[in-house]
Amino acid sequence: MPNLTPTDAVAAVRNPLAFVAARWTPQPRTIRRAALAALVMSVVIVVTGGAVRLTGSGLGCPTWPKCTADSLTATSAMGFHGAIEFGNRMLTYVLCAAVGWAIVAARSEKPYRRSLTRLGWAQFWVVMGNAVLGGVVVLVGLNPYTVAAHFLLSSALITVATVMWQRTRESDAAPKPLVGKSVQQLVWFLVAASVLLIAVGTVVTGSGPHAGDSSEVERMPLDWETVSKLHAVLAWIVVTLTFALWFVLKAVDAPKGPLDRTRDLFLVLLAQGVIGYVQYFTNLPEALVALHMLGSGLVWIAVLRVLLSLRERPGTPEAGLPDPTAEATVATAA
Numbered sequence: 001m002p003n004l005t006p007t008d009a010v011a012a013v014r015n016p017l018a019f020v021a022a023r024w025t026p027q028p029r030t031i032r033r034a035a036l037a038a039l040v041m042s043v044v045i046v047v048t049g050g051a052v053r054l055t056g057s058g059l060g061c062p063t064w065p066k067c068t069a070d071s072l073t074a075t076s077a078m079g080f081h082g083a084i085e086f087g088n089r090m091l092t093y094v095l096c097a098a099v100g101w102a103i104v105a106a107r108s109e110k111p112y113r114r115s116l117t118r119l120g121w122a123q124f125w126v127v128m129g130n131a132v133l134g135g136v137v138v139l140v141g142l143n144p145y146t147v148a149a150h151f152l153l154s155s156a157l158i159t160v161a162t163v164m165w166q167r168t169r170e171s172d173a174a175p176k177p178l179v180g181k182s183v184q185q186l187v188w189f190l191v192a193a194s195v196l197l198i199a200v201g202t203v204v205t206g207s208g209p210h211a212g213d214s215s216e217v218e219r220m221p222l223d224w225e226t227v228s229k230l231h232a233v234l235a236w237i238v239v240t241l242t243f244a245l246w247f248v249l250k251a252v253d254a255p256k257g258p259l260d261r262t263r264d265l266f267l268v269l270l271a272q273g274v275i276g277y278v279q280y281f282t283n284l285p286e287a288l289v290a291l292h293m294l295g296s297g298l299v300w301i302a303v304l305r306v307l308l309s310l311r312e313r314p315g316t317p318e319a320g321l322p323d324p325t326a327e328a329t330v331a332t333a334a
Contacts, residue, residue: 021108031116032168034098034105038123039161041098043297045091046154049134050293052088053205054286058142058212060085064135092131099123102164113172119164126157142217144206151202158297162304171315178255179310183248187307190241194303197234201296204231209284228280235273238299242266245306261309265302272299 026034052058060074060081061067067074067086074082103120106113130153137146177184207224211217246262272295279288 017104017107020104021112024108025110026105026108028168031102031105031109032165034102035161035165035168038095038098038102038120039158039165039301041095042123042154042157042161043294043301045088045095046151046158046297047290047294048088048091049150049154050290052085053147053212054210054289055081055084056212057081057084058217059138061089061138064138089134092127092134095127096124099127106164106168115172116164116167119160119167122160123157123164126153126160130154130157142212144211144218144220147212148202148206151205152199155198155297155300158300159304162301163308166305166308170313173313173315175311175313177311179249179252179258183245183252183254184310186241186245186248187310190238190245191303191307193234193238193241194300197231197238198296198300200227200231200234203227210286210289232276232280235269235276239266239269239273242269242306257309257312258306261302261306265299265306268295268298268302271295 052060057080060078060083063069066072067078067082067089074086099120103117103124106116106120109116130150133146133150133153137143137150140146203220203222204224204227206220207222207227208219209224211219242262242265246259246266249259249262272292275288275292275295279285279292282288
Protein backbone atom coordinates (compact mmCIF):
# COMPACT_ATOMS: atom_id res chain seq x y z
CA MET A 1 0.00 0.00 0.00
CA PRO A 2 1.64 3.30 -1.06
CA ASN A 3 1.90 6.26 1.32
CA LEU A 4 -1.33 8.21 1.51
CA THR A 5 -1.29 11.83 0.49
CA PRO A 6 -3.72 14.46 1.82
CA THR A 7 -5.57 14.20 -1.48
CA ASP A 8 -5.90 10.42 -1.00
CA ALA A 9 -7.23 10.93 2.52
CA VAL A 10 -9.88 13.35 1.29
CA ALA A 11 -10.85 10.94 -1.49
CA ALA A 12 -11.12 8.09 1.03
CA VAL A 13 -13.46 10.13 3.21
CA ARG A 14 -15.63 11.26 0.30
CA ASN A 15 -16.00 7.83 -1.31
CA PRO A 16 -14.38 5.04 0.72
CA LEU A 17 -15.70 2.27 -1.54
CA ALA A 18 -14.20 3.81 -4.67
CA PHE A 19 -10.95 4.43 -2.77
CA VAL A 20 -10.67 0.77 -1.76
CA ALA A 21 -11.74 -0.44 -5.22
CA ALA A 22 -8.98 1.59 -6.85
CA ARG A 23 -6.36 -0.16 -4.73
CA TRP A 24 -7.67 -3.71 -4.34
CA THR A 25 -8.88 -6.32 -6.80
CA PRO A 26 -10.32 -9.36 -5.01
CA GLN A 27 -10.07 -12.86 -6.40
CA PRO A 28 -13.37 -14.34 -7.70
CA ARG A 29 -13.38 -16.85 -4.83
CA THR A 30 -13.08 -13.96 -2.35
CA ILE A 31 -16.23 -12.37 -3.75
CA ARG A 32 -18.07 -15.69 -3.63
CA ARG A 33 -16.98 -16.27 -0.03
CA ALA A 34 -18.06 -12.78 0.97
CA ALA A 35 -21.52 -13.32 -0.53
CA LEU A 36 -21.74 -16.74 1.13
CA ALA A 37 -20.74 -15.26 4.51
CA ALA A 38 -23.58 -12.74 4.22
CA LEU A 39 -26.00 -15.55 3.38
CA VAL A 40 -24.83 -17.72 6.29
CA MET A 41 -25.20 -14.81 8.73
CA SER A 42 -28.69 -14.05 7.42
CA VAL A 43 -29.68 -17.59 8.42
CA VAL A 44 -27.78 -17.48 11.73
CA ILE A 45 -29.58 -14.31 12.80
CA VAL A 46 -32.92 -16.06 12.21
CA VAL A 47 -31.89 -18.99 14.42
CA THR A 48 -30.55 -16.78 17.21
CA GLY A 49 -33.70 -14.67 17.03
CA GLY A 50 -35.64 -17.89 17.51
CA ALA A 51 -33.44 -18.73 20.50
CA VAL A 52 -34.43 -15.41 22.07
CA ARG A 53 -38.10 -16.34 21.76
CA LEU A 54 -37.68 -19.97 22.82
CA THR A 55 -35.78 -19.05 25.99
CA GLY A 56 -38.40 -16.46 26.94
CA SER A 57 -35.84 -13.65 26.54
CA GLY A 58 -37.80 -11.48 24.13
CA LEU A 59 -38.10 -8.72 26.73
CA GLY A 60 -34.72 -9.41 28.33
CA CYS A 61 -33.90 -5.88 27.20
CA PRO A 62 -37.22 -4.14 27.91
CA THR A 63 -36.62 -1.14 25.66
CA TRP A 64 -34.86 -0.10 22.45
CA PRO A 65 -32.40 1.11 21.19
CA LYS A 66 -30.93 0.94 24.70
CA CYS A 67 -31.19 -2.27 26.70
CA THR A 68 -32.74 -0.38 29.64
CA ALA A 69 -33.70 3.24 30.15
CA ASP A 70 -30.33 3.83 31.85
CA SER A 71 -27.99 1.35 30.12
CA LEU A 72 -27.04 0.68 26.53
CA THR A 73 -25.93 -2.86 27.44
CA ALA A 74 -27.37 -5.65 29.54
CA THR A 75 -26.49 -5.51 33.24
CA SER A 76 -25.72 -8.38 35.60
CA ALA A 77 -29.02 -7.75 37.40
CA MET A 78 -30.89 -8.63 34.18
CA GLY A 79 -29.51 -12.17 34.31
CA PHE A 80 -29.72 -14.82 31.62
CA HIS A 81 -32.57 -13.30 29.62
CA GLY A 82 -30.88 -9.93 29.33
CA ALA A 83 -27.66 -11.55 28.11
CA ILE A 84 -29.52 -13.58 25.47
CA GLU A 85 -31.50 -10.64 24.09
CA PHE A 86 -28.52 -8.27 24.12
CA GLY A 87 -26.32 -10.94 22.53
CA ASN A 88 -28.78 -11.27 19.66
CA ARG A 89 -28.70 -7.51 19.19
CA MET A 90 -24.90 -7.63 19.01
CA LEU A 91 -25.07 -10.31 16.31
CA THR A 92 -26.75 -7.73 14.11
CA TYR A 93 -23.39 -5.95 13.96
CA VAL A 94 -21.73 -9.20 12.85
CA LEU A 95 -24.39 -9.50 10.13
CA CYS A 96 -23.71 -5.88 9.10
CA ALA A 97 -19.98 -6.65 8.91
CA ALA A 98 -20.64 -9.67 6.67
CA VAL A 99 -22.91 -7.65 4.40
CA GLY A 100 -20.38 -4.81 4.38
CA TRP A 101 -17.62 -7.20 3.33
CA ALA A 102 -19.83 -8.44 0.48
CA ILE A 103 -20.47 -4.84 -0.65
CA VAL A 104 -16.78 -3.90 -0.57
CA ALA A 105 -15.75 -7.08 -2.40
CA ALA A 106 -18.42 -6.59 -5.07
CA ARG A 107 -17.51 -2.92 -5.53
CA SER A 108 -13.82 -3.81 -5.92
CA GLU A 109 -14.33 -6.49 -8.58
CA LYS A 110 -12.75 -5.81 -11.97
CA PRO A 111 -14.58 -5.13 -14.20
CA TYR A 112 -17.06 -3.38 -11.96
CA ARG A 113 -20.46 -5.09 -11.81
CA ARG A 114 -23.19 -2.72 -10.66
CA SER A 115 -25.68 -5.59 -10.33
CA LEU A 116 -23.65 -7.23 -7.53
CA THR A 117 -23.13 -3.97 -5.65
CA ARG A 118 -26.86 -3.23 -5.79
CA LEU A 119 -27.65 -6.64 -4.32
CA GLY A 120 -25.20 -5.98 -1.51
CA TRP A 121 -26.74 -2.60 -0.71
CA ALA A 122 -30.21 -4.13 -0.87
CA GLN A 123 -29.14 -6.51 1.91
CA PHE A 124 -27.81 -3.60 3.96
CA TRP A 125 -31.08 -1.67 3.81
CA VAL A 126 -33.13 -4.78 4.62
CA VAL A 127 -30.91 -5.35 7.67
CA MET A 128 -31.39 -1.73 8.78
CA GLY A 129 -35.15 -1.95 8.28
CA ASN A 130 -35.37 -5.21 10.20
CA ALA A 131 -33.28 -3.79 13.05
CA VAL A 132 -35.79 -0.97 13.43
CA LEU A 133 -38.67 -3.44 13.20
CA GLY A 134 -36.98 -5.56 15.87
CA GLY A 135 -36.98 -2.50 18.11
CA VAL A 136 -40.67 -2.00 17.43
CA VAL A 137 -41.27 -5.64 18.41
CA VAL A 138 -39.76 -4.93 21.82
CA LEU A 139 -41.53 -1.60 22.29
CA VAL A 140 -44.96 -3.14 21.60
CA GLY A 141 -44.37 -6.03 23.99
CA LEU A 142 -43.76 -8.83 21.44
CA ASN A 143 -46.97 -8.29 19.53
CA PRO A 144 -47.27 -11.49 17.42
CA TYR A 145 -48.04 -9.63 14.21
CA THR A 146 -44.86 -7.58 14.46
CA VAL A 147 -42.92 -10.75 15.33
CA ALA A 148 -44.29 -12.40 12.17
CA ALA A 149 -43.32 -9.34 10.08
CA HIS A 150 -39.84 -9.45 11.64
CA PHE A 151 -39.41 -13.07 10.52
CA LEU A 152 -40.78 -12.43 7.02
CA LEU A 153 -38.37 -9.53 6.53
CA SER A 154 -35.55 -11.87 7.58
CA SER A 155 -36.73 -14.24 4.85
CA ALA A 156 -36.54 -11.33 2.39
CA LEU A 157 -32.92 -10.82 3.47
CA ILE A 158 -32.19 -14.50 2.82
CA THR A 159 -33.74 -14.09 -0.62
CA VAL A 160 -31.47 -11.21 -1.64
CA ALA A 161 -28.41 -12.88 -0.11
CA THR A 162 -29.11 -16.10 -2.03
CA VAL A 163 -29.52 -14.23 -5.31
CA MET A 164 -26.25 -12.36 -4.75
CA TRP A 165 -24.41 -15.58 -3.93
CA GLN A 166 -25.71 -17.10 -7.14
CA ARG A 167 -24.82 -14.02 -9.20
CA THR A 168 -21.20 -14.10 -8.01
CA ARG A 169 -20.82 -17.31 -10.03
CA GLU A 170 -22.43 -15.92 -13.17
CA SER A 171 -21.60 -13.32 -15.78
CA ASP A 172 -23.73 -10.29 -16.59
CA ALA A 173 -24.85 -11.73 -19.92
CA ALA A 174 -28.57 -11.96 -20.63
CA PRO A 175 -30.06 -15.09 -18.99
CA LYS A 176 -30.95 -18.00 -21.24
CA PRO A 177 -33.71 -20.41 -20.15
CA LEU A 178 -32.76 -24.07 -19.74
CA VAL A 179 -36.34 -25.37 -19.60
CA GLY A 180 -39.64 -24.62 -21.29
CA LYS A 181 -42.43 -22.28 -20.17
CA SER A 182 -44.55 -25.05 -18.65
CA VAL A 183 -41.71 -26.17 -16.37
CA GLN A 184 -41.05 -22.57 -15.37
CA GLN A 185 -44.71 -22.14 -14.46
CA LEU A 186 -44.59 -25.27 -12.31
CA VAL A 187 -41.59 -23.89 -10.45
CA TRP A 188 -43.37 -20.58 -9.86
CA PHE A 189 -46.29 -22.54 -8.35
CA LEU A 190 -43.71 -24.21 -6.11
CA VAL A 191 -42.30 -20.82 -5.10
CA ALA A 192 -45.78 -19.45 -4.35
CA ALA A 193 -46.68 -22.49 -2.25
CA SER A 194 -43.39 -22.15 -0.35
CA VAL A 195 -44.07 -18.48 0.40
CA LEU A 196 -47.52 -19.41 1.70
CA LEU A 197 -46.00 -22.22 3.76
CA ILE A 198 -43.55 -19.82 5.43
CA ALA A 199 -46.26 -17.20 6.02
CA VAL A 200 -48.58 -19.73 7.68
CA GLY A 201 -45.60 -20.90 9.73
CA THR A 202 -45.40 -17.43 11.28
CA VAL A 203 -49.10 -17.74 12.19
CA VAL A 204 -48.36 -21.08 13.88
CA THR A 205 -45.66 -19.29 15.88
CA GLY A 206 -47.93 -16.34 16.68
CA SER A 207 -50.71 -18.54 18.02
CA GLY A 208 -48.50 -21.21 19.62
CA PRO A 209 -47.20 -21.64 23.16
CA HIS A 210 -43.73 -20.07 22.77
CA ALA A 211 -44.67 -16.42 23.26
CA GLY A 212 -41.13 -15.16 23.77
CA ASP A 213 -41.43 -14.04 27.39
CA SER A 214 -42.68 -15.40 30.68
CA SER A 215 -45.03 -12.43 31.13
CA GLU A 216 -48.49 -12.20 29.63
CA VAL A 217 -47.86 -11.74 25.89
CA GLU A 218 -50.57 -11.21 23.31
CA ARG A 219 -51.16 -14.15 20.96
CA MET A 220 -53.00 -14.42 17.65
CA PRO A 221 -56.64 -15.35 18.35
CA LEU A 222 -56.52 -18.60 16.39
CA ASP A 223 -56.63 -22.27 17.30
CA TRP A 224 -53.01 -23.37 17.27
CA GLU A 225 -53.67 -27.00 16.32
CA THR A 226 -55.89 -26.04 13.38
CA VAL A 227 -53.27 -23.64 12.01
CA SER A 228 -50.59 -26.31 12.52
CA LYS A 229 -52.60 -28.80 10.46
CA LEU A 230 -53.01 -26.20 7.68
CA HIS A 231 -49.24 -25.67 7.81
CA ALA A 232 -48.73 -29.44 7.44
CA VAL A 233 -51.09 -29.58 4.43
CA LEU A 234 -49.15 -26.79 2.73
CA ALA A 235 -45.90 -28.63 3.46
CA TRP A 236 -47.26 -31.73 1.72
CA ILE A 237 -48.29 -29.58 -1.25
CA VAL A 238 -44.74 -28.23 -1.51
CA VAL A 239 -43.31 -31.76 -1.26
CA THR A 240 -45.73 -33.01 -3.94
CA LEU A 241 -44.86 -30.16 -6.29
CA THR A 242 -41.16 -30.83 -5.77
CA PHE A 243 -41.64 -34.54 -6.47
CA ALA A 244 -43.66 -33.76 -9.60
CA LEU A 245 -41.08 -31.23 -10.76
CA TRP A 246 -38.29 -33.81 -10.57
CA PHE A 247 -40.25 -36.24 -12.77
CA VAL A 248 -41.14 -33.49 -15.23
CA LEU A 249 -37.49 -32.45 -15.48
CA LYS A 250 -36.55 -36.07 -16.10
CA ALA A 251 -39.25 -36.40 -18.77
CA VAL A 252 -38.07 -33.33 -20.71
CA ASP A 253 -34.42 -34.36 -20.36
CA ALA A 254 -33.55 -31.19 -18.47
CA PRO A 255 -29.91 -30.27 -17.72
CA LYS A 256 -28.20 -31.60 -14.63
CA GLY A 257 -28.38 -28.29 -12.71
CA PRO A 258 -32.17 -28.08 -12.25
CA LEU A 259 -32.35 -31.81 -11.49
CA ASP A 260 -29.69 -31.58 -8.79
CA ARG A 261 -31.25 -28.50 -7.19
CA THR A 262 -34.70 -30.18 -7.17
CA ARG A 263 -33.20 -33.28 -5.54
CA ASP A 264 -31.54 -31.10 -2.89
CA LEU A 265 -34.84 -29.36 -2.16
CA PHE A 266 -36.63 -32.70 -1.80
CA LEU A 267 -34.06 -33.94 0.72
CA VAL A 268 -34.24 -30.73 2.77
CA LEU A 269 -38.04 -30.91 2.77
CA LEU A 270 -37.96 -34.50 4.03
CA ALA A 271 -35.65 -33.56 6.91
CA GLN A 272 -37.78 -30.53 7.73
CA GLY A 273 -40.93 -32.64 7.65
CA VAL A 274 -39.50 -35.19 10.07
CA ILE A 275 -38.50 -32.43 12.49
CA GLY A 276 -41.92 -30.79 12.14
CA TYR A 277 -43.89 -33.94 12.96
CA VAL A 278 -41.59 -34.95 15.83
CA GLN A 279 -41.87 -31.51 17.45
CA TYR A 280 -45.66 -31.56 17.03
CA PHE A 281 -46.08 -34.93 18.77
CA THR A 282 -43.54 -34.13 21.52
CA ASN A 283 -45.18 -30.86 22.63
CA LEU A 284 -42.76 -28.50 20.88
CA PRO A 285 -39.43 -28.94 22.70
CA GLU A 286 -37.33 -25.82 22.28
CA ALA A 287 -34.38 -27.56 20.62
CA LEU A 288 -36.56 -29.05 17.87
CA VAL A 289 -38.36 -25.75 17.29
CA ALA A 290 -34.96 -24.09 16.81
CA LEU A 291 -33.98 -26.79 14.32
CA HIS A 292 -37.28 -26.27 12.51
CA MET A 293 -36.53 -22.54 12.20
CA LEU A 294 -33.12 -23.38 10.75
CA GLY A 295 -34.84 -25.78 8.38
CA SER A 296 -37.25 -23.06 7.28
CA GLY A 297 -34.35 -20.93 6.11
CA LEU A 298 -32.67 -23.86 4.36
CA VAL A 299 -35.92 -24.84 2.61
CA TRP A 300 -36.36 -21.32 1.29
CA ILE A 301 -32.76 -21.19 0.05
CA ALA A 302 -33.26 -24.55 -1.68
CA VAL A 303 -36.46 -23.30 -3.35
CA LEU A 304 -34.68 -20.20 -4.60
CA ARG A 305 -31.81 -22.29 -5.95
CA VAL A 306 -34.29 -24.39 -7.94
CA LEU A 307 -35.76 -21.21 -9.42
CA LEU A 308 -32.34 -19.76 -10.23
CA SER A 309 -31.16 -23.01 -11.82
CA LEU A 310 -33.75 -22.72 -14.61
CA ARG A 311 -31.55 -20.28 -16.53
CA GLU A 312 -27.90 -19.67 -17.19
CA ARG A 313 -25.80 -16.67 -18.13
CA PRO A 314 -23.13 -17.63 -20.69
CA GLY A 315 -19.63 -16.49 -19.86
CA THR A 316 -17.62 -16.19 -16.68
CA PRO A 317 -18.13 -13.78 -13.77
CA GLU A 318 -14.45 -12.81 -13.96
CA ALA A 319 -14.88 -11.44 -17.45
CA GLY A 320 -18.36 -10.08 -16.90
CA LEU A 321 -19.03 -10.69 -20.61
CA PRO A 322 -20.39 -13.64 -22.58
CA ASP A 323 -17.97 -16.34 -23.65
CA PRO A 324 -18.42 -16.82 -27.43
CA THR A 325 -17.58 -20.52 -27.15
CA ALA A 326 -20.15 -21.12 -24.43
CA GLU A 327 -22.71 -19.02 -26.27
CA ALA A 328 -22.20 -21.09 -29.44
CA THR A 329 -22.59 -24.29 -27.41
CA VAL A 330 -25.91 -23.08 -25.98
CA ALA A 331 -27.14 -22.06 -29.40
CA THR A 332 -26.22 -25.45 -30.85
CA ALA A 333 -28.00 -27.26 -28.02
CA ALA A 334 -31.09 -25.09 -28.54
